[in-house]
Amino acid sequence: MATEKVENTDAKVSRSSSAVPPASDHLNSALIPDTLRLESTPAPDTRRPTPMLSRIRAALGRGDHEPNPLERLPRTYSEASIDDRISLFTAELCKVGGNVEPLVDRRSATTQIAEMLKARAATAVAVSNGVESLLPNAREYFAGQGFQVTPSLSEFQFDSSSGETPAEAYKRTLINVDAGVTTADYAIADTGTLVLVSGSEQHRLISLVPPLHICLLKQDSILPNLAELIYRVNDGPYSKTRPPLVMTFITGPSRTADIELTLTIGVHGPRELQVFICSQ
Amino acid sequence: MQDEIHTETFVENYRSALSNAQLQKALAIATTKFTLGRGMAVASVGDEWNLLRERAREIKEHSIANLDHYLGKFAAKIEELGGRVYWARDARDANAYITGLARDRGISLAVKSKSMMTEEIELNHALALAGVEAVETDLGEYIVQLAGERPSHIIAPAIHKTRGDVADLFSEKLHVERTEEIERMTALARRVLRQKFATAGLGVTGANFAVAETGTIVLVENEGNIRLTTSLPRVHVALMGIEKVIPRLEDLAVFLRLLPRSASGQKMSSYVSFISGVKTSPIDEGPEELHVVILDNGRVDILANEHLRESLYCIRCGACLNTCPVYQKIGGHAYGWIYPGPIGALLTPQLVGRERAENLPFASSLCGACREVCPIKINIPDMLLHLRHEIKEDAAARVPAPARASNRLGRRLEALGVKAWRAAMKTRRRYERSARMARLAQSALGNESMLFNRWTATRDLPPMAPRSFREEWESRMLGTNNSKDKEVK
Ligand code: SF4
Numbered sequence: 001m002a003t004e005k006v007e008n009t010d011a012k013v014s015r016s017s018s019a020v021p022p023a024s025d026h027l028n029s030a031l032i033p034d035t036l037r038l039e040s041t042p043a044p045d046t047r048r049p050t051p052m053l054s055r056i057r058a059a060l061g062r063g064d065h066e067p068n069p070l071e072r073l074p075r076t077y078s079e080a081s082i083d084d085r086i087s088l089f090t091a092e093l094c095k096v097g098g099n100v101e102p103l104v105d106r107r108s109a110t111t112q113i114a115e116m117l118k119a120r121a122a123t124a125v126a127v128s129n130g131v132e133s134l135l136p137n138a139r140e141y142f143a144g145q146g147f148q149v150t151p152s153l154s155e156f157q158f159d160s161s162s163g164e165t166p167a168e169a170y171k172r173t174l175i176n177v178d179a180g181v182t183t184a185d186y187a188i189a190d191t192g193t194l195v196l197v198s199g200s201e202q203h204r205l206i207s208l209v210p211p212l213h214i215c216l217l218k219q220d221s222i223l224p225n226l227a228e229l230i231y232r233v234n235d236g237p238y239s240k241t242r243p244p245l246v247m248t249f250i251t252g253p254s255r256t257a258d259i260e261l262t263l264t265i266g267v268h269g270p271r272e273l274q275v276f277i278c279s280q
Numbered sequence: 281m282q283d284e285i286h287t288e289t290f291v292e293n294y295r296s297a298l299s300n301a302q303l304q305k306a307l308a309i310a311t312t313k314f315t316l317g318r319g320m321a322v323a324s325v326g327d328e329w330n331l332l333r334e335r336a337r338e339i340k341e342h343s344i345a346n347l348d349h350y351l352g353k354f355a356a357k358i359e360e361l362g363g364r365v366y367w368a369r370d371a372r373d374a375n376a377y378i379t380g381l382a383r384d385r386g387i388s389l390a391v392k393s394k395s396m397m398t399e400e401i402e403l404n405h406a407l408a409l410a411g412v413e414a415v416e417t418d419l420g421e422y423i424v425q426l427a428g429e430r431p432s433h434i435i436a437p438a439i440h441k442t443r444g445d446v447a448d449l450f451s452e453k454l455h456v457e458r459t460e461e462i463e464r465m466t467a468l469a470r471r472v473l474r475q476k477f478a479t480a481g482l483g484v485t486g487a488n489f490a491v492a493e494t495g496t497i498v499l500v501e502n503e504g505n506i507r508l509t510t511s512l513p514r515v516h517v518a519l520m521g522i523e524k525v526i527p528r529l530e531d532l533a534v535f536l537r538l539l540p541r542s543a544s545g546q547k548m549s550s551y552v553s554f555i556s557g558v559k560t561s562p563i564d565e566g567p568e569e570l571h572v573v574i575l576d577n578g579r580v581d582i583l584a585n586e587h588l589r590e591s592l593y594c595i596r597c598g599a600c601l602n603t604c605p606v607y608q609k610i611g612g613h614a615y616g617w618i619y620p621g622p623i624g625a626l627l628t629p630q631l632v633g634r635e636r637a638e639n640l641p642f643a644s645s646l647c648g649a650c651r652e653v654c655p656i657k658i659n660i661p662d663m664l665l666h667l668r669h670e671i672k673e674d675a676a677a678r679v680p681a682p683a684r685a686s687n688r689l690g691r692r693l694e695a696l697g698v699k700a701w702r703a704a705m706k707t708r709r710r711y712e713r714s715a716r717m718a719r720l721a722q723s724a725l726g727n728e729s730m731l732f733n734r735w736t737a738t739r740d741l742p743p744m745a746p747r748s749f750r751e752e753w754e755s756r757m758l759g760t761n762n763s764k765d766k767e768v769k
Contacts, residue, residue: 050355052367052576056348056522059584067346070339073530092547154563167565171512175478191548204565208507227533234529242361243494243529245559246511246566249552254504256466257544258420258436260306260443261313264466267419268473269504269551 075231078224085189085222086277092192096252097265098273103219109276110135113181113214114145116274122178126150126210130183130201134216134278138181150177153202171205180206180270181214184250187222188229191251194275195229198246207250213270215250217277287616287628287637294610294643303440307611310439314602317545318653325541335534337657340593343526347583350492350525351574357495361557363570370577371401377573378403378484378517379410385515387412387481391473393499393506394418395486396434396596397519397575399618400631403484414484415476417505419469426453432612432620434598435543440611473505483513483567487520488595489535490572493528495556497572500539502550510555516567518555522579523592535595538655542597578631587666591626593656600650600660606643615640622650622660626667634671641667690734712748719744 057064080088090100104112117125125147127139135141143149150173156166164172174180182203186195194215198204207213223229233247254269265271286293297303322329343350355365368374382390390412392398404425407414416425420437424430427449431437438446443460450465451458454472459465485506489498497518499506510516526535540546558570582591601607601621612620616637619627625644629637641664650660676687704714722744735741747755 050352050367052369052522052574052580053348053352055576055580056351056583059580060345060347062346062348064348067342067349070342070527070531073335073533096546096550153565172478175474188548193548198565202563202565204507204511208504208511225533226536227530230530230533243496243554243556245556245564247554248507249548249554250550251546251548252550255502255550256419257502258418258423258438259441259446259462259465261310261436261439262443262462264462267466267470267503267505268417268508 073227075227078228080189080224082219082222085224086219088189089187089192089222090277092190093252093273093275094192096192097255098192098252098275100275100277102277103279104276106135106278109216109278110138110141112276114142114147116212116214117142117147117179118145120178120212122147122212124148124150124177124179126174126177126180126206128152128180128182128201128203128206130203131181131216134183134218150174171209174205174209177206177210179212179214180208180210181216182207183216183218184275185221186229186232187217188224188226188249189222190225193226194250196248196250197244198248199244204246204248207248208269211266211270212272212274213250213253214274214276217275219277219279222277285617285632285636287632287640290614290616290637290639290643293614293616297610297614302442303611304609306440306442307608310433310436311602311608314436314545314598318542318599318602319545321541321545321547324547325537332534332538333655333657336538336655337593339526339531339534340656344523344583344589344592347522347525350527351522354490354492354495354525355572355574357492358557358570358572361495362560363495363558363572366571366573368573368575368577370575374401374519374573374575374577375403375406377571378519379406379412381515381517381571382407382412382482383410385481387515389476389480390414390482390484391417391476391480391505391509391513392421392484393486393501393509394421394431394437395484395519396618397486397521398484399431400577401519401575403519412482415473415480417473417476417509418501418503419466419505422469422473423449426450430613430618433601434596434620434623436598440613477508477512480513482515482517483509484517484519485509487518487524487572488539489532490520490525491527491529491532491554492525496529497555498532498536499553499555500536500549500551502544502546504551507551507553510553511566514567515569515571516555516558517571517573519573519575521575521577521592523594539595539597542599542653542655582630588626588630588663590658591623591630591663593658594623594627595656596623597655599653599655603649603653605645605647605649610643615643622664623658626660626663629667629671634667634674638671638675641665641671694735712750715744715748719746 086102090102093100101112125142127142127149129152131138139149153166153170156169158166159169182196183201184194185197187193188195194217196203196207207215223232250273253265253271253273254267255263255265256267257263325332358365366377368377388411390407392414394416398404404414416422418437421431423438423441423446432440443462446465447458447460450456450468454468456468485499487497488500491498499510536548536552540549559566559568579592582588600623604622607621615621615624615628617624617628617632622644625640628640644661644664646661646664648661651657654660676684679687704710
């Protein structure tokens with residue numbers, strides 16, 4: 001595999017193949033309990049007056065009454081069966097350069113991933129914690145297959161000699177990884193989009209930094225369209241008072257057309273996107 | 281970067297663009313490709329497309345009409361989620377805040393994703409003065425930055441450059457072997473920029489949308505550089521104009537279907553990020569600090585002008601550029617500032633001052649193509665007309681008193697002429713009689729007459745034919761048919 005190494009990073013990864021305990025259902029733990037929050041979270045700055053808002057109000061010539069709320073957008077129901085959604089998702093994602101392996105059972109997903117990595121001569125792989133809950137002991141398995149498995153962020157230590165923080169060490173390590181394996185929380189069929197909700201699963205960088213992104217998706221999490229997804233997010237497990245920190249929508253590999261409008265793949269993010277849809 | 285304003289030299293700008301053969305070729309290819317791509321993406325939505333545009337328009341109308349409410353809500357939510365909000369009145373204010381942030385934290389390298397707002401305030405320049413290197417990471421912007429130029433299109437900043445230009449640029453500035461292979465040039469940029477990402481302390485982005493209800497910043501892109509910018513550096517600064525706020529998350533189900541299709545002909549961009557606040561736990565990924573800078577920079581004045589308020593509905597998709605017959609010929613740089621095309625002709629005079637960009641609203645045939653393609657159905661032609669009117673009024677108010685009196689006289693004469701014209705057109709008899717009179721008058725007074733010189737200063741007054749078409753026809757039909765046949769031969 002064409003690896004890209006950034007110099008100055010003689011990765012001293014503290015290797016750990018010990019399996020992390022499977023994360024609890026990450027949908028429910030998207031709201032982090034107060035006790036876990038950083039103490040340094042700045043308090044809302046209420047001292048600052050906002051003259052700009054008064055100027056805007058004056059420019060609009062309106063009082064400070066609450067506006068009549070907009071009508072809710074109609075929820076678009078879709079009759080599409082799971083099979084239809086799977087085939088639509090697959091077709092759309094393939095159109096934009098992604099690869100989809102539909103309906104693999106979980107056990108064979110692990111071996112198929114290992115084969116893919118070997119075929120691309122990958123040596124280092126990062127596996128997000130969400131994967132462990134779908135494919136138990138995946139990290140251990142990959143380590144057993146001879147891959148160097150990047151530990152999760154929580155396993156990095158503060159390096160007192162260099163002053164490097166765990167977050168910095170984690171980023172530095174990921175830059176030299178050949179492939180990242182994550183799950184997706186949802187998918188959107190009519191655009192071929194994966195939706196990654198950051199919460200307990202740390203897949204923001206793993207799905208972005210390595211040149212190959214492998215993503216596992218449960219077949220019943222494929223929704224018909226974006227409206228349905230937002231409806232779920234709003235009225236489902238995530239509360240409007242504390243939305244998930246980051247939701248990332250991924251539709252195909254990284255692309256650009258900035259030189260002569262010629263499509264080029266893999267400019268900043270992954271060059272290759274491989275999805276495995278897991279049957280139950 | 282030297283993002284000065286070159287709107288005053290518009291005429292020279294477009295003349296040199298028109299005589300630049302290579303630019304003409306690049307523009308033809310780019311605008312055609314974009315227009316075709318958009319057409320296909322829109323067709324795939326079918327009849328629902330117009331419904332979506334209407335919805336989007338309603339939402340924008342509502343958000344702007346109640347802007348103070350939604351902005352206040354958005355800002356409060358951001359702070360509740362651990363971010364900081366800074367209300368910046370103008371460019372200097374915003375730049376001072378951001379450079380201050382960098383200085384206080386000892387940051388010397390910033391990575392930037394493409395953002396019109398940062399172009400507008402010339403943030404890179406301000407950061408450089410403060411000793412902070414600011415690196416553009418969008419490939420097109422990176423190319424333009426290396427060349428010391430400015431973007432020429434809202435969503436494809438370097439369309440004015442050929443692969444050969446980029447090859448020259450890279451080999452000169454990055455000291456690498458010259459290659460014209462686009463894949464290799466892209467890979468090279470990736471490698472160089474990865475090193476910047478790995479060490480930058482500050483990530484600066486714009487915002488495509490800001491959701492009031494959830495305090496969410498929405499960023500749309502294809503390359504992945506925005507995701508890197510918002511997840512690697514320790515501090516994230518997002519800049520947005522006051523007009524970016526929308527009420528609810530569900531509104532995105534409308535805008536995210538319109539934006540990628542209108543911008544690049546995609547059903548969905550490769551990456552969309554919804555960012556709501558800042559990490560709350562040491563085991564979360566992402567920046568430790570989020571600062572949202574909300575900028576006025578002239579927008580409140582636009583808001584106050586009911587005729588032009590709609591200019592603020594724009595979601596910067598670039599569709600109106602590609603379809604505009606003027607942009608297609610003169611390209612982005614000719615407009616003299618960062619916003620090109622019809623939306624630039626409309627926004628630039630309002631943001632940099634009408635007197636500095638008084639030619640721009642006239643750089644339009646008012647054909648209405650921009651309004652046709654605009655995902656928000658923004659009535660650009662009507663607003664351009666209104667701006668022309670304002671600019672003319674301002675100019676009239678600026679001229680000294682005697683000239684003003686003569687202008688008034690001129691206007692009265694013009695009005696009189698129009699009245700006479702209307703009367704003459706009422707019946708055939710009157711028309712024929714006045715045509716004869718006009719012919720007499722023209723031959724007696726000549727075109728250079730004082731009476732007409734104001735009119736003819738900017739218009740042609742062609743000499744009238746000695747006989748009208750009808751007179752000619754009648755004389756030929758009633759005269760000998762034979763002679764007519766001969767004449768035709
Ligand atoms: S005016 Fe309309 S078409 Fe032009 S950039 Fe803005 S949203 Fe797009």
